[in-house]
Amino acid sequence: MASFRGHLAFAGALGVGYGSLSFFEWGYDWGPALIAASLTTLGGLLPDLDSDSGVPVRELFGVSAAIAPFLLYKQVYEQFHHSTEQTLAVLAAVYVFIRYVLSNMFKHFSVHRGMFHSVPAMLIAGLTTYLLYPSDNNVRLRIFLAGAVMLGFLSHLVLDEIYSVDFMGVRLHLNKYAGSAVKFVSKSWPATLTTYVLLGLLAWRAWLDWPR
Numbered sequence: 001m002a003s004f005r006g007h008l009a010f011a012g013a014l015g016v017g018y019g020s021l022s023f024f025e026w027g028y029d030w031g032p033a034l035i036a037a038s039l040t041t042l043g044g045l046l047p048d049l050d051s052d053s054g055v056p057v058r059e060l061f062g063v064s065a066a067i068a069p070f071l072l073y074k075q076v077y078e079q080f081h082h083s084t085e086q087t088l089a090v091l092a093a094v095y096v097f098i099r100y101v102l103s104n105m106f107k108h109f110s111v112h113r114g115m116f117h118s119v120p121a122m123l124i125a126g127l128t129t130y131l132l133y134p135s136d137n138n139v140r141l142r143i144f145l146a147g148a149v150m151l152g153f154l155s156h157l158v159l160d161e162i163y164s165v166d167f168m169g170v171r172l173h174l175n176k177y178a179g180s181a182v183k184f185v186s187k188s189w190p191a192t193l194t195t196y197v198l199l200g201l202l203a204w205r206a207w208l209d210w211p212r
């Protein structure tokens with residue numbers, strides 16, 4: 001399978017292409033274009049969260065832990081009426097929870113090349129992006145950014161499948177990971193069921209959120 005750096009480079013190149021296309025051809029300004037490029041790159045790294053090396057988990061959860069307090073500051077400060085010191089304490093707790101508790105829980109319960117490495121997981125990533133992006137009146141933008149995450153995610157799955165084929169010699173040979181990247185089910189039925197239940201819930205929520 002491809003390395004972490006290989007996926008980063010490939011997804012980054014796709015992100016540049018996707019962002020550039022949106023800027024020059026689809027009428028988006030540089031803000032959404034840069035966000036789309038970043039989300040495509042991030043999407044290309046997401047399936048490696050279940051990697052045995054632990055590097056993707058450490059890097060991505062580290063970035064998430066650093067960004068989350070900035071996104072939550074205004075909400076925590078205004079809605080809960082905390083003082084500045086209390087707000088900073090809450091946000092520090094959020095950082096510690098994501099960086100250490102949540103990341104360790106994920107590493108404990110995830111299995112390499114499990115359902116997190118699948119097409120339903122790609123759809124979950126896209127739906128999550130669509131639902132979380134704060135732009136209620138711009139469905140086109142939300143779909144565009146969800147597509148960026150899914151494009152990067154899909155690039156990871158496809159690249160891993162390509163790397164599972166040995167093209168040297170007269171015959172093609174498959175390694176032990178062949179067929180485990182671009183898949184719809186796993187050997188674990190609880191993991192498969194959980195994934196599809198989550199996908200169904202997110203799809204239902206997106207349907208309710210769709211403007212009418």
